[in-house]
Amino acid sequence: MAETHPPHVVAQLYEAYLRLSDFVFDAGKRFDDRLRPAHSAVFFHMEHEGIRLSRLAEKAQMTPQAMGELVDQLEEMGCLRRIPDPADRRAKLIVFTELGDKALLIGYSAIDAVEHRLATLLGDDGFEALRTTLNRIRTEF
């Protein structure tokens, strides 16, 4: 129940997530201080060829309205652009700008750095064991 004594697994998982994710979010913030954790859902579910808002929202499991606001903000930062979808005049395709590509790369390298550091801390075997365990929780719990 306390924080300095080992808490239960659920809290442990959350703490570990917060600790690791901080590095990634900080990297984003250094790139553009308007970037917030919520925007990661956009980068995570984007598709390079372009993607419709409704599909992006569905993949991120949120409403198109909520996703639309995140896309608005990233558009204002210059990371994304909305272009008309040639296949459907109601729709727009959300695509990366060059700046957006850069931001994505920065995110990838931050994640890579975290994974490398974690593999160093736990050893390659320990790191793989953690991934396997977490994957079993996702698929079998």
Added chain:
Amino acid sequence: MAETHPPHVVAQLYEAYLRLSDFVFDAGKRFDDRLRPAHSAVFFHMEHEGIRLSRLAEKAQMTPQAMGELVDQLEEMGCLRRIPDPADRRAKLIVFTELGDKALLIGYSAIDAVEHRLATLLGDDGFEALRTTLNRIRTEF
């Protein structure tokens, strides 16, 4: 990057946390449907001899104002009571009611159930290995 293929560790940790915590929050919701995840911070950091708002807020790493609102809501649900602190007339002690004790027990058993189920899934060794790994991340990453 996708969700059906194994994502990076950071996302894996978050997904695992969400999956396990759902069981605990659902148990709370069944007890009183006004109970929300935010209230768990109160139960997590309570002290059954009574605790001051400022200390509770500090332990939960939030402002006294934010914690005060959560305590207001739990008081309205009948889980907590504020009594004058005999040692300082500015302060109040937040204490559990009988209903609050019951809620706490329900939370404990939900966490226990999750941990048992996880130990069954991973085996006792796998479960302990996970706890050890998560603890190393907390202390050494």
Added chain:
DNA sequence: CTCCTTAGTAAGGTAACCTGAATATAATGC
């Protein structure tokens, strides 16, 4: 007793979502 600090609270703001409703276009039935 005055001065500064601490405990709590009130008022109002922001971020990250949500629901409901409006608009434009597309697809379908007859």
Added chain:
DNA sequence: GCATTATATTCAGGTTACCTTACTAAGGAG
């Protein structure tokens, strides 16, 4: 080929979980 229904997006406004600023009441130091 036109009316009906469905889909893509957007607008307006609400809720939750926080925050900051500013106030009041009470305690402690000199």
